[in-house]
Amino acid sequence: MNISVRYQSRGGNTKTVAELIAKTAGVAAEVYDAPVAEPIDVLFIGGGVYAWDIDKGLKAWLRTLTPDKVKTIAPFSTAGGFDGAKRIAKIAKASGVDVLEQLPVKVMLRSHAAIAKSGSLMLKDSEEAAIATFARCVLEINKRNPA
Numbered sequence: 001m002n003i004s005v006r007y008q009s010r011g012g013n014t015k016t017v018a019e020l021i022a023k024t025a026g027v028a029a030e031v032y033d034a035p036v037a038e039p040i041d042v043l044f045i046g047g048g049v050y051a052w053d054i055d056k057g058l059k060a061w062l063r064t065l066t067p068d069k070v071k072t073i074a075p076f077s078t079a080g081g082f083d084g085a086k087r088i089a090k091i092a093k094a095s096g097v098d099v100l101e102q103l104p105v106k107v108m109l110r111s112h113a114a115i116a117k118s119g120s121l122m123l124k125d126s127e128e129a130a131i132a133t134f135a136r137c138v139l140e141i142n143k144r145n146p147a
Contacts, residue, residue: 002038009048016123017046017076040069042139044073067095067098071097074099075101
């Protein structure tokens with residue numbers, strides 16, 4: 001199974017979540033716009049929310065994905081009040097890519113500046129456990145439903 005973890009992050013919060021997902025999945029987290037060199041079975045993709053929307057570059061990149069490049073997307077987001085994972089899912093679905101929406105991860109932040117120190121999100125143990133559980137569930141679903 002080919003797994004990829006990609007993220008878009010300005011302040012480091014989404015990068016931190018992506019790195020936790022990648023650790024659980026046994027792969028490295030990459031910036032979202034790295035080329036898709038070979039077909040991906042499961043793409044964990046996340047982004048932050050800025051002015052009530054996800055990053056324009058991330059939106060444009062998502063629109064380049066096709067079912068022959070990516071089988072399934074598992075979206076996640078770091079946001080204070082807007083669910084970026086739903087926006088990621090909507091764009092991926094419009095491109096014909098399968099989306100696991102039943103397990104979205106949205107890390108609610110009280111204040112980016114108050115929680116992030118030196119570009120690194122400081123999560124509670126329970127939040128880290130929830131992120132790892134999300135990754136394991138996505139991988140298990142994909143094992144049960146191979147291409």
